[in-house]
Amino acid sequence: MFNNYNPINNIEFQILDHNGKIVAKDMLPSIKDADLLKAYKDMLFARTADLQIVSYQRQGRIYTYPPNYGQEAISGAVGSLIKDNDWLVPAFREMGAMLAKGVTLKELFLYFMGYEDGSKYSKAKRTLPISVPIASQFLHAAGLGYAIKYSKDKDLVYAFVGDGGTSEGDFHEAINFAGVWKIPVIFIIQNNQYGISTPTKMQTASQNLAIKSIAYGVKGIKVDGNDYFAMYKTLQESIKICESGEGPVLIEAVTYRKGAHTTSDDPSKYRTKEEEELWDTKDPLKRLKSYLISKKLWTDKEEEKIIEQYKVEVDRQFIEAENYGPYPKEDIFKYMYAEMPDDLKEQEKEYERFLEWKASRTK
Amino acid sequence: MKIMNMVNAINDALDIKLNEDRSVVVYGQDVGVEGGVFRVTEGLQKKYGADRVFDSPLAESGIVGTAIGMSIAGLRPIVEMQFCGFIYPAFNQIISHAARMHNRSRGDHKTPMVIRMPYGGGINALEHHSESMEAIFGHIPGLKVVAPSTPHDAKGMLISAIESNDTILFMEPKRIYRAIKQEVAEGKYTIPLGKANVISQGKDVTIVSFGAMIREVQKAIVMAKEAGISVELIDLRSIYPIDKETISKSVKKTGRIITVTEGPKSFGLGAEISQIAIEEAFLHLEAPPVRVSGFDVIVPLPKGEHHYMQDPYKIFYEIEKIVKY
Ligand SMILES: Cc1ncc(C[n+]2csc(CCOP(=O)(O)OP(=O)(O)O)c2C)c(N)n1
Numbered sequence: 001m002f003n004n005y006n007p008i009n010n011i012e013f014q015i016l017d018h019n020g021k022i023v024a025k026d027m028l029p030s031i032k033d034a035d036l037l038k039a040y041k042d043m044l045f046a047r048t049a050d051l052q053i054v055s056y057q058r059q060g061r062i063y064t065y066p067p068n069y070g071q072e073a074i075s076g077a078v079g080s081l082i083k084d085n086d087w088l089v090p091a092f093r094e095m096g097a098m099l100a101k102g103v104t105l106k107e108l109f110l111y112f113m114g115y116e117d118g119s120k121y122s123k124a125k126r127t128l129p130i131s132v133p134i135a136s137q138f139l140h141a142a143g144l145g146y147a148i149k150y151s152k153d154k155d156l157v158y159a160f161v162g163d164g165g166t167s168e169g170d171f172h173e174a175i176n177f178a179g180v181w182k183i184p185v186i187f188i189i190q191n192n193q194y195g196i197s198t199p200t201k202m203q204t205a206s207q208n209l210a211i212k213s214i215a216y217g218v219k220g221i222k223v224d225g226n227d228y229f230a231m232y233k234t235l236q237e238s239i240k241i242c243e244s245g246e247g248p249v250l251i252e253a254v255t256y257r258k259g260a261h262t263t264s265d266d267p268s269k270y271r272t273k274e275e276e277e278l279w280d281t282k283d284p285l286k287r288l289k290s291y292l293i294s295k296k297l298w299t300d301k302e303e304e305k306i307i308e309q310y311k312v313e314v315d316r317q318f319i320e321a322e323n324y325g326p327y328p329k330e331d332i333f334k335y336m337y338a339e340m341p342d343d344l345k346e347q348e349k350e351y352e353r354f355l356e357w358k359a360s361r362t363k
Numbered sequence: 364m365k366i367m368n369m370v371n372a373i374n375d376a377l378d379i380k381l382n383e384d385r386s387v388v389v390y391g392q393d394v395g396v397e398g399g400v401f402r403v404t405e406g407l408q409k410k411y412g413a414d415r416v417f418d419s420p421l422a423e424s425g426i427v428g429t430a431i432g433m434s435i436a437g438l439r440p441i442v443e444m445q446f447c448g449f450i451y452p453a454f455n456q457i458i459s460h461a462a463r464m465h466n467r468s469r470g471d472h473k474t475p476m477v478i479r480m481p482y483g484g485g486i487n488a489l490e491h492h493s494e495s496m497e498a499i500f501g502h503i504p505g506l507k508v509v510a511p512s513t514p515h516d517a518k519g520m521l522i523s524a525i526e527s528n529d530t531i532l533f534m535e536p537k538r539i540y541r542a543i544k545q546e547v548a549e550g551k552y553t554i555p556l557g558k559a560n561v562i563s564q565g566k567d568v569t570i571v572s573f574g575a576m577i578r579e580v581q582k583a584i585v586m587a588k589e590a591g592i593s594v595e596l597i598d599l600r601s602i603y604p605i606d607k608e609t610i611s612k613s614v615k616k617t618g619r620i621i622t623v624t625e626g627p628k629s630f631g632l633g634a635e636i637s638q639i640a641i642e643e644a645f646l647h648l649e650a651p652p653v654r655v656s657g658f659d660v661i662v663p664l665p666k667g668e669h670h671y672m673q674d675p676y677k678i679f680y681e682i683e684k685i686v687k688y
Pocket residue numbers: 093132133134161162163164165166190192194195196257261392421423445449452
């Protein structure tokens with residue numbers, strides 16, 4: 001399959017078209033109805049949460065947040081296939097994949113409310129915290145991949161970056177290392193057309209992003225990232241490649257950031273309504289929904305009902321996070337080192353003396 | 364005169380230099396079409412064209428490294444690092460080349476460029492958006508590092524930085540980008556780099572600070588005044604080169620010195636300034652120099668940030684202690 005979709009030919013792999021019609025029947029992965037429905041619902045849940053967070057942010061109940069809106073099928077397909085023992089290496093726009101690993105919404109809320117505790121995942125195994133310095137996490141993924149190969153384990157690494165991230169040196173070093181080491185890492189570029197205000201065509205003169213794989217001697221593919229089936233099939237094939245020792249793989253998942261870059265961004269400064277409307281017709285959930293309805297697996301009524309349930313659940317976890325309580329001062333010191341230096345202990349004590357003094361003065 | 368905040372003042376300085384000097388170019392992530400995430404470069408691409416004000420690919424090392432090449436060729440690039448925490452991919456280019464080219468080529472190649480970078484905390488930001496790591500940069504031989512605390516200073520200092528034949532790291536206190544408005548002279552003026560500014564005269568204690576912390580110190584000075592303590596406030600403005608003369612003159616007068624900085628304590632700017640006081644005014648000191656600084660920890664996320672930041676009480680607490688020493 002990767003040969004048929006060699007990025008040099010600049011074809012985008014698609015199975016489910018914008019109208020919810022299957023256009024590459026022979027490629028359609030066999031997924032049980034129940035599993036497909038679960039995947040759709042997971043994406044719907046992620047979208048419901050995502051939209052709700054933006055409104056919490058407007059109400060001043062959470063700080064800056066980068067919406068996932070419009071990109072759910074990429075994380076959704078990873079979520080369907082990633083195993084407990086596989087590593088997830090996120091950037092910061094992969095809510096669905098994180099939830100699939102077992103990160104809770106509450107934990108994500110805590111993080112965006114400004115608690116480091118939100119990066120300590122109580123249930124999710126082998127999930128790295130959100131990485132803000134663009135593309136830096138790609139190298140960690142290569143290191144994790146090396147460790148897997150070294151231990152002769154069968155696990156995989158799923159790593160994420162944005163289109164903008166492909167300009168950073170770390171991106172290139174990671175793919176290069178992984179290529180040299182032949183390690184089981186699936187590198188996923190979420191090409192959502194922008195890095196903040198900068199369009200992908202200003203990041204690179206390459207005709208697509210997947211093509212960068214060729215220079216590093218690794219397999220690459222450009223895929224419609226708003227097509228759950230195409231994403232699923234691509235990942236399935238990538239897993240096979242990695243398992244046979246032929247990894248890594250570089251996937252360019254073409255999508256669109258329907259929301260703002262973050263809640264402090266105003267997209268009207270750099271893109272048009274027409275463009276947004278065009279991409280709206282390619283929405284990943286709309287597409288899968290039409291397909292499910294045509295297969296009599298889903299109805300509008302069910303959807304309305306379940307969204308109401310999801311909203312309640314999102315709100316429940318949000319309020320739990322809101323009631324998390326004050327931030328204990330010792331927490332700023334306690335995790336700095338595995339073994340805390342004496343001087344740092346002394347700084348903490350000095351801070352306590354100051355707080356006592358302050359309390360006595362501000363009574 | 365025109366009322367401006369620091370964003371307006373920096374924009375004005377860029378505008379003036381772009382207008383009068385064809386060798387000036389401005390680039391970085393999102394600085395062109397969008398005018399920067401803080402809108403500092405807003406309107407400049409429209410006015411001067413996309414070959415002079417433009418968006419770069421997302422790569423800090425690329426931005427600084429290419430600016431070195433441009434500056435060697437005679438341009439005067441002004442590049443933006445989107446946030447203080449994202450300058451590190453460019454560290455190699457800064458420390459290995461920008462700071463060394465002049466010396467390496469025995470003065471043959473100059474690197475007259477400005478690296479602008481919003482720094483500092485107190486804005487409820489995500490990780491990596493709140494650091495104040497001036498000490499790391501002040502430690503690099505060959506690099507000059509400055510940080511204004513007012514719109515007036517920002518404009519005059521930036522024009523000086525652009526006109527300088529050295530590489531200047533221009534640190535912008537984003538917390539007060541829009542918080543302070545004042546009358547700023549229209550047209551061109553410069554403020555020499557390397558000169559501190561005595562903001563208020565006093566006789567009991569000298570406080571040396573810079574950037575966004577100046578405002579916090581001023582609040583503490585009001586508290587001190589009520590307690591009958593008179594504080595002299597020095598706005599350093601330039602981290603390197605550092606104005607030893609202004610510091611030592613003041614310490615000789617007051618006999619006491621407190622430094623107020625946002626960065627972590629150890630190996631920080633406070634230690635450098637204290638040592639200057641010891642070297643230059645040892646016999647005048649009536650108490651050991653005191654550092655009010657961050658702890659040696661990562662700047663906490665918003666919910667814990669108040670534990671880290673210097674508030675006026677923390678400063679007043681030390682003022683009270685030092686006069687009683
Ligand atoms: C090293 C680094 N430089 C700059 C930034 C500021 N920044 C945050 S997101 C972003 C754009 C990222 O674009 P892309 O990689 O396409 O990811 P997207 O946000 O579109 O998901 C930038 C420049 C950063 N976080 N890290």
